Amino acid sequence: MRLHRVRRSMVAAAGVTCMAAALLTGCGSDGGSTEGGVTKLTFAASTLGDPGRGPLLTKWLEEFNKSQNKIQVSPAAVPYPTFGQTVLTQMGSGKGPDLIRFDMPEFESAADAGLIAPLDDLVDVSKYDLIKQPDQFMVHDGQRHGIIFEASNYAMFYNADLIKKPPTTYEEFVKTAKSLTKGDTYGLAFRQTEAEEAGVWQDIFNYVYGFGGAWSDGQKLTINSPANLKGLQAFKDLYDAKVIPRGTDAATFRRMFAEGKVGMELNNGGYVTATRGQNADLNFNVAPIPFPVRKQGAILAPIVINEASPAKEAAATFIKWTLEPENQVKLQEILGASSVATVTKRSPEQLKETPFLTVFDDLTETSLPQIVQGFEAQTPDIRKIVVQNVIAALQGTVDLKTALDRAQQQATQQVG
Secondary structure: OOOOHHHHHHHHHHOOOHHHHOOOOOOOOOOOEEEOOEEEEEEEEHHHHOOOHHHHHHHHHHHHHHHOOOEEEEEEOOOHHHHHHHHHHHHHOOOOOOEEEOOHHHHHHHHHOOOEOOOOOOOOHHHOOEOHHHHHHHEEOOEEOOEEEEEEEEEEEEEOOOOOOOOOOHHHHHHHHHHHOEOOEEEEEOOOOHHHHHHHHHHHHHHHHHOOOOOEOOOOEOOOOHHHHHHHHHHHHHHHOOOOOOOOOHHHHHHHHHOOOEEEEEEEOOHHHHHHHHOOOOOEEEEOOOOOOOOEEEEEEEEEEEOOOOOHHHHHHHHHHHHOHHHHHHHHHHHOOOEOOEOOOOOHHHHHHOOOHHHHHOOHHHEEEOOOOOOHHHHHHHHHHHHHHHHHHHOOOOOHHHHHHHHHHHHHHHHO
16 A cells, blocks of 8 residues: 555645755756757756766767757766755755655655656567666566666665775674774774664665664564664664774775775675775775675665656656667776676776676675665655664663663654
């Protein structure tokens, strides 16, 4: 059954957050407007703000514009921490960009609220060799709401000058992190502040599933399960060991990694290009996350069409252009170690330059989107509750078990 309270809450919040949304296209956006016979579209993606990938994606969009006479697409970047809230607010008020690259939690909420245009009559996907494993999450109740823009598995990045042999167990992971932490150098880094709620969720996802846990069993929430407690205790133990630069945001510690001041990070394939963009000479490598269970998160980022867009056919033209083999290969090269919507073949030149691309590719079958199974559309609400309670435990205001028990109770009440 479709939930409509998401739409109502978005509409109610639209006036309050219009100023924040104006960072993107402004309340009362003229997306999909036609001037001089040219339809002008806006494409919003947090990755457009990446220091490494953003400029390359903008050039890629320019290639589309050069191929068209009657359609032009303009890029719009919003910082990742506020992207979902900003765009969902606009869409809830009947405005916003025509095309959006969403992360899965916001995609699920928008689809559930009827804010995304179904693609079945706009794009014939049978013409394309779609990668089935991630693509299955693009269809809801028999309707297709998105096309994979990027599918990026999580792995362990490590500084190969500091770490000659990557850890293969959690115990080795901890030992390595501790041994590297001295002075202004840290063994590890992850997000741990409420200001980066979505990023904290992505980080703790790997610990929960990597220790055999899950946020739900598909029917009911299992936030405070023993396996979840074990995985999050492992996360907290690293925080308590002071092997991370506490209080720093992702932009700061990623710069530190590029400068050789952080030894390890758990991150997705898109981080390859971003890291090289900050320091092309950094000697880093990638290995599977060394946790007991080979399960990790994946950034599944669909591209969708705003239901409020007056130019859905034109927007679909851009998606079809995106799916053309040549443009898929170019997009994959820009995104780095990520996959795209269709099956592509990495070139010998790519593999020579980046041999560890196969590490990411081999993780596809064990990677999961960072949503709560059975409660997909309510993931943002559950995420907020879980992150708040986990951070409270990190900060020592409550013990972890009590925090997870409280999160279980609050989230259960939230989802009804």
